[in-house]
Each structure stands twice: as C-alpha cells, then as structure tokens.
Amino acid sequence: MSRIHVETTINGEPAEFLCSGEDTLLTALRDTLSLTGTKEGCSTGDCGACSVLLDGRLVPGCLVLAAEVEGRTVTTVEGIADRDSLHPVQQAFLNQAALQCGICTPGFMVAAKALLDANPDPTEQEARYWLAGNLCRCTGYDKIIRAVLDAAADMRKATA
Amino acid sequence: MSARQFTHIGTRPVRHDGADKVTGRANFGADFALPGMLHGAVLRSPHGHARILSIDTSTAAALPGVKAIVTGRDFPKTDSKVWLGGEGALDLGDMGDNLMARDKVLYDGHAVAAVAATSLAVAREALTHITVVYETLEPAMSLARALADDAPILHTDLKTSGQPAPESGGPTNVAARMELSRGDVEQALADADVVVEGEFQTPMVHQGYIEPHACVARHGTDGRVVVWCPTQGPFLVRDACAGILGIDAATIRVIPSEIGGGFGGKIPVYLEPVAIVLSQKSGRPVKIVMDRDEVFRATGPTSGSRVVMQLGAMRDGRLVAAKASMWYEAGAYPGSPSGAAAMCALACYTIPNFFIESFDVVVNKPKVAAYRAPGSPMSTFATESLVDEVARRLERDPIDLRLQNAVSEGDQAPYGPKYGPIGLKAILDAVREHPHWTAPLGTHQGRGVACGFWFNAGMNSSATVALDTDGSATVVTGNPDIGGTRVAQAMMVSEELGIPVERVRPVVADTDTAGYTDLTAGSRTCYATGMAIINAAQDVKEQLRLRAAKVWDVEPDQVAWEDGHVRSLVEGDERPPLTLNELAATLAKTGGPVVGSASVNARMAGPAFAANICDIDVDLETGRSTVVRYTAIQDAGKAVHPSFVEGQMQGGAAQGIGWALNEAYLYDDDGRLQNPGFLDYRMPVASDLPMIDTVIVEVANPSHPYGVRGVGEVPIVPPLAAVANAVRGATGVRFTELPMSPPRVLAGIESLESA
Ligand code: FES
Ligand code: FES
Numbered sequence: 001m002s003r004i005h006v007e008t009t010i011n012g013e014p015a016e017f018l019c020s021g022e023d024t025l026l027t028a029l030r031d032t033l034s035l036t037g038t039k040e041g042c043s044t045g046d047c048g049a050c051s052v053l054l055d056g057r058l059v060p061g062c063l064v065l066a067a068e069v070e071g072r073t074v075t076t077v078e079g080i081a082d083r084d085s086l087h088p089v090q091q092a093f094l095n096q097a098a099l100q101c102g103i104c105t106p107g108f109m110v111a112a113k114a115l116l117d118a119n120p121d122p123t124e125q126e127a128r129y130w131l132a133g134n135l136c137r138c139t140g141y142d143k144i145i146r147a148v149l150d151a152a153a154d155m156r157k158a159t160a
Numbered sequence: 161m162s163a164r165q166f167t168h169i170g171t172r173p174v175r176h177d178g179a180d181k182v183t184g185r186a187n188f189g190a191d192f193a194l195p196g197m198l199h200g201a202v203l204r205s206p207h208g209h210a211r212i213l214s215i216d217t218s219t220a221a222a223l224p225g226v227k228a229i230v231t232g233r234d235f236p237k238t239d240s241k242v243w244l245g246g247e248g249a250l251d252l253g254d255m256g257d258n259l260m261a262r263d264k265v266l267y268d269g270h271a272v273a274a275v276a277a278t279s280l281a282v283a284r285e286a287l288t289h290i291t292v293v294y295e296t297l298e299p300a301m302s303l304a305r306a307l308a309d310d311a312p313i314l315h316t317d318l319k320t321s322g323q324p325a326p327e328s329g330g331p332t333n334v335a336a337r338m339e340l341s342r343g344d345v346e347q348a349l350a351d352a353d354v355v356v357e358g359e360f361q362t363p364m365v366h367q368g369y370i371e372p373h374a375c376v377a378r379h380g381t382d383g384r385v386v387v388w389c390p391t392q393g394p395f396l397v398r399d400a401c402a403g404i405l406g407i408d409a410a411t412i413r414v415i416p417s418e419i420g421g422g423f424g425g426k427i428p429v430y431l432e433p434v435a436i437v438l439s440q441k442s443g444r445p446v447k448i449v450m451d452r453d454e455v456f457r458a459t460g461p462t463s464g465s466r467v468v469m470q471l472g473a474m475r476d477g478r479l480v481a482a483k484a485s486m487w488y489e490a491g492a493y494p495g496s497p498s499g500a501a502a503m504c505a506l507a508c509y510t511i512p513n514f515f516i517e518s519f520d521v522v523v524n525k526p527k528v529a530a531y532r533a534p535g536s537p538m539s540t541f542a543t544e545s546l547v548d549e550v551a552r553r554l555e556r557d558p559i560d561l562r563l564q565n566a567v568s569e570g571d572q573a574p575y576g577p578k579y580g581p582i583g584l585k586a587i588l589d590a591v592r593e594h595p596h597w598t599a600p601l602g603t604h605q606g607r608g609v610a611c612g613f614w615f616n617a618g619m620n621s622s623a624t625v626a627l628d629t630d631g632s633a634t635v636v637t638g639n640p641d642i643g644g645t646r647v648a649q650a651m652m653v654s655e656e657l658g659i660p661v662e663r664v665r666p667v668v669a670d671t672d673t674a675g676y677t678d679l680t681a682g683s684r685t686c687y688a689t690g691m692a693i694i695n696a697a698q699d700v701k702e703q704l705r706l707r708a709a710k711v712w713d714v715e716p717d718q719v720a721w722e723d724g725h726v727r728s729l730v731e732g733d734e735r736p737p738l739t740l741n742e743l744a745a746t747l748a749k750t751g752g753p754v755v756g757s758a759s760v761n762a763r764m765a766g767p768a769f770a771a772n773i774c775d776i777d778v779d780l781e782t783g784r785s786t787v788v789r790y791t792a793i794q795d796a797g798k799a800v801h802p803s804f805v806e807g808q809m810q811g812g813a814a815q816g817i818g819w820a821l822n823e824a825y826l827y828d829d830d831g832r833l834q835n836p837g838f839l840d841y842r843m844p845v846a847s848d849l850p851m852i853d854t855v856i857v858e859v860a861n862p863s864h865p866y867g868v869r870g871v872g873e874v875p876i877v878p879p880l881a882a883v884a885n886a887v888r889g890a891t892g893v894r895f896t897e898l899p900m901s902p903p904r905v906l907a908g909i910e911s912l913e914s915a
Contacts, residue, residue, distance in 0.1 A: 020281075036191035037184015039420070041370040042452040046838035049370055077184035090182040094174045097803035100643035100811060102181035103188055103371040103420025124851075132847040135838060137368045137421050138643060139807055140814030141846040 008069040010035070011079025019066035026050045026061035028069075029076060037077040037106050041135065048134030051107040051114075052076050058114040060133075077106035080113055088158070089113060089151035098147035100138035107134050112148045120156055124149065168654040169866055172803045173661045175647040181418075188418045189374030189390035190449045197376065198227055198276040200438055200448035201283035202431075203290050204458060205265035205272055208299030208524040208831015209312060212263060212292060215273060220289040225282035228441035229290075230434060231273045232262035240403040242396060250396075250428070252403040254493035258527050259404075259430050265294070266314055266492035267524050268832045269457025271430075276438040276446045299524035299831035303466050303487045306333040306523045314492060314522045335494030336520035340502055340574055343513030348481035352472030355481075356549040360542040361897045362880070363824035364464040364489060367531045368815070368843050371420020372455045377435035378445040385412045385436055390419035392426045393679035394638060398671045400429045401436060415670040416640045419680075423815070424530025425460035427681060456836035461825060462531035463488040463496040464523075465538040469505075471546040477556055479547070479565045482506055482514040486539055491527040496520045497535030500615075503575035504877070505539035507613035508584060508769065509547075509565040514574060524831050530681065532812060533614040533873035537819065537880050544610035544881030545896065548888065558609050558885075559597070563588045566611075573767075583795025583859035584611065584769040590855050596773050596791045604778050605788065606889025611771045612877025616870035617682025618762025618863075622675025623692035625653055625700050625756045629748065631741035632663040635696070637689050638677030640668055643811075643872070644804035645685045649693050651800055652866075656697035657740055658724040675759055683870020686800055687861075688762040694865055699756030704743045707750040711738075766861030768874035770794040772813060776886035783906030785821055785887055791853040792878075797861035797869030809875045810852040816879020818844045822899050 003018040010033070017032045026043070029035040029052070041047035043062045050061035053075035061076075080087045089112045092098070099105045108131065115122060115130040122130065127148050128141070136144060180186040217229045235256050241249040261270045273290050277283035300306035300314065313331040322337035349355055375389035385407070391397050394414040402409035419426060431448045438446040450459070465488050472481035484505060488496035502518035518539075551558040566584045573579055591597055591609060601607055626634045635653050639645060650664035657664075677689060701721055708726040709716040718729045725737035747753055775789040792809040799805040822842040826834040835841045860867025880898065888894050893908040 030191075034193075035184075036187065039188065039371070040190060040449075041372070042838050044452065044837055044839065047370055047452075081183055086179065086182065090179075093182050094178040097172065097175070097644065097801075097807055099178070099181055100804070100807050101369070101371070101419060101421040102177075102186060103369075103418075105181050106184045109182055109184075125847075128846040128849075132845040135370055135843060135845060137370055137423075137815065137843065138811045140810035140812075140844075140852050141849055142810045142852045143803070143807060145846060145851070 004067045006067055006070050008071065009073040011075060021067060023066040024062050025052065025064040025066050025069055028066035029061060035076055035078055039103055039106055048107040048111060049104055051110040051134065053110060053114055058111055077109050080109050087113060088154045089116065089148060092147040092151040092154065096143045096147040096150065098139065098143040104134060104136040108144060112151065115148065116152055116155060120152060122152060166655060168651045168661055169798065169800050170802065172801060173647060173651065175644050176650060176666055177641060177646050186418045188371055188420050192376050192388045192417060193447065194376060194378060194445040197445045197447050198278060198442055199280040199283050200274055200276045200435055200446045201280065201287055202271045202434065202448065202454065203273040203287045204454065205261065205268060205270040206832065207265055207294055207296050208268050208301065209297040210265050210294035211297060212261060212265060212272065213295055214293045216291040217273060220275060220286040223282065223286050223289060225278040226275055226286045227278065227444060228276045228438045229273060230260065230437050230441065232260045234437050235260050235404065235433065236406050238403055238406060242399050242403060250400065252400060255400060255428060256404040258493060259434060267526050269454065269526060271458065274434050274438060276442050300333060301524060301827050301829065301831055303489060303521055303523065306521050314524065318522065333522045334519050335490055335522055336498065337517060338499050338502060339517040341515040342574065345481050345483050345513045345515040348513035349470060349472045349483060352480055353475040354550060354553045355470055355472045356546050356553065357470040358542065358546060358896045360467045360545065362465045362538045362541060363898060364461045364525060365819050365823045365825065366456060366461045366841065367423035367425035369421025369423060369425060372450040372452060373430055373459060374449040375431045375435050376445055376447040377432060377439045379436055379440040383411055387412065387414045387432050387436065388417055389432055390417045390426060392419065392422045392640060392642065392681050394640065394671050395676055396427065396679060397429055397432055401433050404433045405436060413670060413672045416668060419640045419642050422642055423532050424534060424681060427679060428529050430459055452838065453836045456841060457833050458526055460529045461526055462534060463490065463528050467539055467542040469542045469546055471550060473550045473554065475554065477554060477561050477564045479509050479511050480513060482511050484516045484542065486518045487521050488518065488535065489523045489525060489528065490520050491525045492522060493527045494520055494522060496528055501535030501539040504536035504613050505543050506574045508567060508611045510567055510571050525825065532815065532876040536612065536614055536877045537816065540612050540877050541880040541884065545884055545894065548885045549894065559588055559592045562611060580766065580862055581859055582767060582769060583857050586857045586859055587769055587771045587793050587795055590793045590857055591771050591773060594773065594791055594855060596789060596853065601775060602777065604780055604890055606776050606886045608774045608882045608885025608889060609771060610878040610881035610885060611769065612874055614768045614874040614877060616687065616765035616768050617684040618688050618765040619678040619682065619684055620761050621677045621689035621692040622759040623689060623696045623757065625693065625696040627700050627744055627754045629744055631659060631744040633657060633659060634665045634667060635693055636667045636669045636674055637693065638669055638674030639680045639685045639689050642680050643807065644801060648686050648800045648804065649690065652690055652693045653697045656694060657700065659740060683768065683872040684765065687765055687864055687868050687870045688760055690868055691762060691864060692758045692760045695758030695760065696756040699758055700754055703754045703756065704740065707743060708738050711750055764863045766797055766863055766869040768795060768869050768871065770874045770878055772878040772882040774882040774886040776883065776890050778887060778890040778905060780909060783902035783909065785900060785905060787817055787850060789850055791855065792875060793855040793857060794871065794874060795857045795859050795869060796871050797864065798858055798867035799856050800868060802856060805856055805871050806854040808871050809854045812875025813852050813879050814844050814849060816876045817849065817883060820880045820883035820898055820900060822901055824899050
C-alpha cells in the first residue's frame with residue numbers, strides 16, 4: 001500500500017509521519033504519533049472529543065484527512081499548557097471540578113481555547129453555542145460553562 | 161447523631177488526577193498499546209432475529225495479516241453466575257451468548273464473529289469476507305408484540321420466574337414477574353374521592369458515555385491473562401471472563417484504565433473475553449475498540465417501558481391507593497430492572513393500599529445494562545405525573561401535597577423495611593423555600609416538580625492506607641475513578657490522619673494489587689469504599705498510638721489521640737505530645753512501616769431522595785420545548801466534596817432531560833436500529849441547557865461514620881416527570897409518552913385545540 005509522507009507542525013514542533021490516503025488526522029495523532037490526548041468518541045464529527053486546532057481553527061480531527069495537514073500547524077490538547085503552567089482554562093476546569101470522567105475534557109480544552117482566542121469576553125450564551133459541538137455526558141455543562149467564563153475573566157485580568 | 165466538625169470533609173480541593181485529565185496525559189481505554197499487538201474487529205448481525213445456519217471464515221482466514229478468528233463455537237456454554245452482593249446475579253451464560261452469538265442472533269448488532277489482524281484495516285477487511293448464512297425470523301420489537309399470543313419467541317426454554325410462582329404455560333417472552341402489595345387496593349380505590357390514571361411509555365435509551373468500550377488482552381504462554389480496560393468493576397471483569405471462558409480467575413489480572421463514563425453501562429463484559437480468546441489463538445496481545453455504532457447497537461441501553469397506573473386520593477389530600485402494572489424490556493436476555501422499578505415506584509409516599517406487578521420481557525433489542533438508578537426513572541415518571549394530576553384535581557400546591565404524603569423516619573417502605581433517617585421532607589422544604597419555586601413564569605412557560613427515590617448499594621470493599629516516613633500517605637482501593645472519587649478518598653484519609661489532602665496519594669489498583677472490591681456503581685464508592693478507607697486510616701492511627709506507648713514505655717491504654725496529637729495520659733507526664741509527622745519520621749526505629757487495612761461488607765446503605773424543579777418554554781409553532789431554568793435538590797447525607805456531588809446532580813438532571821425531551825432508540829420493523837450515532841440519537845449539548853442550580857440537603861446516614869449517602873444515581877429519577885409536569889403546565893397537555901419531541905408536543909397541542 002502506498003503511503004503519503006506528511007510534514008507538518010504539531011504543538012509548535014516540526015513533525016512528520018506516513019499515512020494512507022484514508023487515515024484521518026485523529027488516527028495519525030493517536031496511533032502513528034502516540035498523541036493519545038485527543039480522544040475518539042464517534043469518528044463522525046458529532047462529539048468533539050477529537051477537537052484540534054488546524055492553523056488556529058477548531059476542527060474535529062476525525063473529519064480531517066491526515067494528508068491535509070501537510071505544511072500546516074496543528075495544536076492538540078498536549079500543546080495547550082505552557083511548560084511551567086496550565087492554560088487558564090485548564091486551571092479553571094480543575095478549580096470548578098468541571099470534569100467528572102474526563103474523556104470529553106481534552107476536546108473542551110481545545111474548543112475553549114479557540115473560543116477565548118477568538119472572543120476574550122464571551123457571554124454565557126456565546127460560550128454555550130461555541131461549545132455545542134462538544135458532548136459531555138457527565139456534567140450537565142454547568143461547571144464547564146462556569147469554568148470557561150472564569151478562565152475568560154482571568155485572562156482578561158492578566159492582560160489588563 | 162451529633163454533628164461532627166470536619167476539617168477536610170465538605171471542602172473542595174482539586175482532584176489528584178485533574179492535571180492529567182486536562183492535559184491529555186490520562187490514559188483511557190483506547191489509549192493503551194502493547195508491542196506486537198494485533199487489532200480486533202467484530203462482525204455483527206444485521207438482523208433483529210435470525211437463526212445462524214452457517215459461518216464460513218475460510219476466505220477471511222486466508223487474508224494476509226489475519227492471525228485469528230473466533231465465532232460462538234469458541235466460547236463454551238456455561239451456567240455460572242456472578243453474584244453482585246444483594247443486587248442479584250449476572251448470568252454468565254447469557255453474557256457469553258451476548259458477546260458472541262451461538263445459534264441465533266437476537267438483535268441488530270449481536271456479535272457473530274471476530275478477527276484479529278496486524279492492522280485494523282486488515283481486520284475490518286477480513287470481516288467483509290466472512291459469510292454468515294441466516295434464516296431470518298420475525299423480531300419482537302415492542303412489548304405488545306413480545307407479549308402477544310402469537311409472539312415470536314426469543315428463547316424456547318424460557319420460563320417465567322417470580323413470586324408468587326406464575327402459571328407455567330407454553331413458550332413465553334416473560335422472564336420474570338413480581339408483585340408487591342399492601343392493604344386492600346380495590347376497596348381503597350372505590351372509596352377514594354379522586355382517582356387519576358394513565359398509561360405511561362418510555363423508549364429504550366442509552367447511557368451515552370462518550371468513551372466507547374475498549375480493551376487490550378494478552379494471553380501469555382504461561383496461561384496467565386492480563387486485561388487492560390475501562391470498567392466500573394475490574395474484579396467483576398476478572399470473574400466474568402473466568403466464568404465465561406471456563407478458566408481460573410486466579411490466572412487473570414485486570415488492570416483498569418481511566419474510564420470515560422459508564423453510568424452502569426460499563427459493568428458487563430462485551431469485548432474482554434473475545435480479546436482473550438483471540439490472543440490465545442494468535443499468541444499476540446489483541447486490542448479491540450468499539451466504534452460508536454457498535455456502542456449503540458450492542459451495549460448498554462436501559463429498558464423501554466410501559467406502566468399503567470391508578471392513583472386514588474381523598475379530598476384532604478391523602479394518597480390512599482395505588483395500583484400499577486409495569487412491563488420493562490430486558491432486551492435479548494432476561495434481566496430488566498422491572499423488580500427495582502416496582503419497588504421504587506411508590507417509595508416516596510405513605511400509601512396504605514397498593515398493588516404493583518411488574519414484568520421482565522425479552523425483546524429483540526440489545527440486552528439492557530444498568531443505567532443510573534435502574535428502573536426507577538420510568539416507574540417514577542408515572543407516579544410523579546399522577547401525583548401532579550391529583551394536585552391539580554384537588555387544587556393543591558404540588559409541594560404541599562407531596563409533603564403531606566412524604567415518607568419519613570419510621571415509615572415502612574413499600575418494598576419492606578422501615579426507613580431510618582431520610583431526607584425527603586427536608587428536600588421538599590428546600591424546594592418550597594428556593595427562589596426558583598416562586599419566580600414568575602413567562603407566557604407559554606410551565607413549571608414542574610417531581611421527587612425520586614433510589615436504594616443505594618453497600619456491598620464489599622477493601623482499602624489500604626500506607627503511611628510514609630515523611631508523613632504523607634498512600635490510599636489504595638479497587639474502584640475506578642469515574643467522577644472524582646480519588647480526591648474524595650484522599651479527603652477521608654486527611655480527615656482521619658490530619659494530613660493535607662495534597663499529601664495523600666489515592667491509587668486505583670488492579671485486581672492483583674487491591675483487595676476484593678465491588679463495582680464503582682450503586683452509588684457505593686464514597687459510601688462503602690469510603691468506610692473501608694476510614695477504617696484503614698483508623699487502623700494506622702491505632703498502630704501509631706501503640707508505637708507512642710512503646711517509645712514512651714507506658715501501657716497502651718495510657719496513650720490517646722487528642723486534637724491530632726498522641727498524648728500520654730500518665731499523670732504528671734510532661735513529655736510533649738507527638739504529632740503524626742514525628743511518629744512517622746521514627747517508624748523505622750519504632751517497629752517499621754505502618755500500613756492500615758480494612759474491608760467492609762456493607763449490607764445497608766442509606767437510601768437517597770431528590771426533587772427537581774423544571775421550567776419549560778414551549779414554542780407553540782414548532783412544539784420545541786426548551787428548559788429555561790432547572791434546580792436539583794438532593795439529600796447527600798454528608799457531601800464529602802460538594803462540587804462533585806453537585807456534578808452528579810447536574811449530570812443526572814441533564815441525562816434525565818435528554819430522556820424526557822429527545823432521546824430514543826428508533827427501530828424499523830425488521831429490527832434495525834435507525835439512529836446508532838450521536839447525530840440522530842440526540843443527547844443534550846451545552847446550548848440546550850441552562851445552568852442547573854443545586855441544593856444539597858444533609859440528613860446524616862447513621863450507617864456511615866460521616867453520615868455519607870450515595871449520591872450518583874438518584875439524580876436521574878425526578879427529571880422525567882419534572883419535565884413532563886412542566887410541559888403540562890406550559891401546554892395544558894399531559895404527555896404520557898416519551899420523548900416529548902417537537903412533533904409529539906405539537907400533535908398534543910393540536911389535539912387539545914381541536915378537542
Ligand atoms: S470523534 Fe471526532 S467528533 Fe467524535
Ligand atoms: S466529564 Fe465525562 S463526558 Fe464530560
């Protein structure tokens with residue numbers, strides 16, 4: 001089977017891998033590159049557990065072909081925190097107990113970071129609609145939304 | 161019970177596994193891999209009901225990269241069972257047949273063969289080369305069809321079990337019948353001033369955990385088996401694999417991964433025995449991960465149900481009679497929660513006369529698994545809808561009416577025992593006092609309230625607490641952490657030993673490492689495993705006290721713990737008390753390391769009650785119902801970590817709202833599931849819900865040293881009726897069939913208008 005050679009940037013580092021034409025970005029991340037932080041809940045674009053940023057844009061990794069990331073930049077949950085400190089949204093999730101089982105959490109981290117990058121002062125409603133592509137079955141979303149709004153406030157304070 | 165002052169219990173520290181889970185480091189079921197591992201895939205029946213005439217795997221076996229193939233023939237028939245404490249038994253014969261069909265397929269998605277190959281692509285390709293010849297049979301896709309005189313029969317040898325023993329007739333799909341009664345229900349209904357009645361139906365729904373089932377199994381040449389998997393019960397996986405495969409449980413080690421949700425659905429085994437046999441045949445480790453379609457078609461759901469109920473009341477509001485018949489879909493094998501449903505239906509009220517019968521009915525759908533307070537939400541949907549109707553008929557405030565009839569300490573539960581201290585009345589008081597209850601409603605909005613009950617489980621748990629010389633401690637249990645139990649367990653150790661919670665390391669151990677521990681289920685982890693932890697920590701304290709006596713060279717009874725220190729009680733003894741840190745630092749000199757251990761066999765658990773208030777806005781043009789405000793109130797006995805208790809309440813409410821408004825298994829007439837994906841099986845997303853307010857009531861549970869009650873299950877009991885009662889308020893229509901999806905609500909409104 002012929003393989004495609006892909007050169008890309010993942011979490012700020014140059015990366016390369018081989019994939020088949022059918023492999024999704026999610027498969028390449030998890031199975032080829034062992035970046036298992038990105039989760040698979042459905043593989044049909046309906047749960048958001050596989051959320052990643054592609055050139056800064058929020059996409060489900062299960063609906064992107066691995067070969068499509070040639071020459072582009074990918075950010076996964078593993079690339080959200082600094083070396084020394086968690087991203088404010090990660091810290092807010094811990095403080096608010098906004099995760100129970102935690103399987104949806106990586107997707108929420110990436111989606112929430114994308115939200116806060118795009119809109120530093122979201123309303124509750126805006127946060128709810130932005131995150132509507134991320135399923136969580138455990139929390140009822142209350143603490144997740146509170147954590148995201150807390151993180152937004154923290155980040156605004158830090159840059160004020 | 162005197163109110164104990166707590167230092168750590170009731171606070172909200174960050175969970176120990178939190179950083180791993182927000183950074184993607186935590187390893188869940190599908191994240192594990194072994195060198196040389198093969199990938200497995202499962203071939204599943206496209207038919208709802210069919211006889212397997214033949215399976216030809218020869219072409220698939222010849223495919224390069226295919227290393228092993230199994231069918232039902234590779235799994236011995238067994239009549240063994242696994243006992244779940246007082247919760248009944250899991251039939252391993254059925255579980256084995258469920259995970260690989262032998263003679264018949266009994267639902268769309270029933271496994272018929274599995275392949276292990278060098279890549280997932282090859283394994284999936286191989287499935288397409290397996291030829292199964294079926295003789296299709298009519299499927300029983302509804303309770304009505306399964307109960308009809310000419311019903312298609314799933315199991316020709318099935319006999320109805322139950323008390324009193326039912327007539328043993330011919331072939332049947334009724335696996336069990338039970339009844340509960342008290343007083344003279346017919347007379348009481350005849351004497352009642354008001355009798356309301358209804359027929360309530362709920363569809364099969366799925367737990368909807370986001371993590372699909374997954375496992376890696378390695379069958380070693382030495383006969384030893386290791387299984388890595390996300391499960392609510394590693395010991396149950398071990399014992400179920402042993403029973404199903406006829407191998408010695410002592411040779412199986414189950415290592416639980418992090419678990420991405422379960423809600424009861426990750427109690428049964430589906431993949432593990434298959435992966436073990438594939439590994440045995442191929443000599444390589446085998447990984448199998450379900451896709452979402454398989455999760456919906458072949459795992460988990462809870463029963464569809466039909467409940468016919470009559471409720472009688474006097475003009476003064478007393479509920480005097482209840483009569484109910486309920487039928488629960490078991491799926492393909494016996495074992496719906498119909499018995500629990502009957503026991504829960506009236507558990508909130510003191511009703512002197514009742515008769516309830518319930519039936520466990522097999523249908524051609526996946527075998528149901530536990531789902532949060534199994535059975536209670538559906539029967540409670542009927543009861544709480546009718547209590548609401550009684551309040552309307554008598555023009556009574558629905559809280560007042562419920563308070564008037566609510567059970568309290570000393571009342572006899574409909575299922576037998578007398579209640580100890582319970583929180584229902586305190587909960588209803590909290591509902592009445594909550595600002596939500598009296599807030600104004602908008603046009604086309606309605607408000608509903610409903611209560612709910614769940615038993616909670618005790619069962620068996622073990623724990624060890626090891627003290628380090630630096631005064632830190634490790635606590636080891638066998639309960640996978642599905643929603644913050646690690647931190648709760650560490651807090652209990654902190655409470656007992658007086659050390660900071662960050663200095664306690666909670667460990668979820670595997671079956672070779674932890675003492676036997678029952679499931680993370682039944683709302684039992686914080687309660688029963690918590691008791692084992694508290695006892696183990698107290699064991700550590702006692703050993704330290706004896707060490708101090710030794711150091712001081714005084715009689716053991718002359719030494720005691722006071723305010724976090726060990727003191728000498730010898731009169732005139734001026735030696736300063738010893739702290740835990742000081743005692744820990746000298747362990748090597750005073751007799752070596754200190755490890756405390758304990759196990760419990762908790763027969764009793766304090767029952768849980770809850771109530772919900774729901775405000776609904778109904779769009780009269782489209783029939784779409786939107787929850788605009790929601791409040792959950794629950795008795796937690798004592799909330800160990802209130803944030804995680806609130807999280808259980810909010811999560812259960814959201815699941816119940818989904819059940820009430822949107823979720824349903826949809827089958828065609830041939831028995832094929834029409835919506836095995838998240839797009840068409842519509843669970844609530846963030847934009848569907850408001851904030852979910854919570855009030856934790858604390859009526860101490862006397863069977864736990866801190867007063868803790870299990871909290872995980874009862875939250876899903878009130879929502880179905882709370883939502884339906886709100887929709888009734890908004891539209892004037894009493895919906896008795898779920899889900900209250902827009903077309904159904906619209907039809908209801910239109911029929912009311914044309915009436
Ligand atoms: S796995 Fe990609 S959206 Fe669910
Ligand atoms: S925390 Fe379990 S799915 Fe979100």
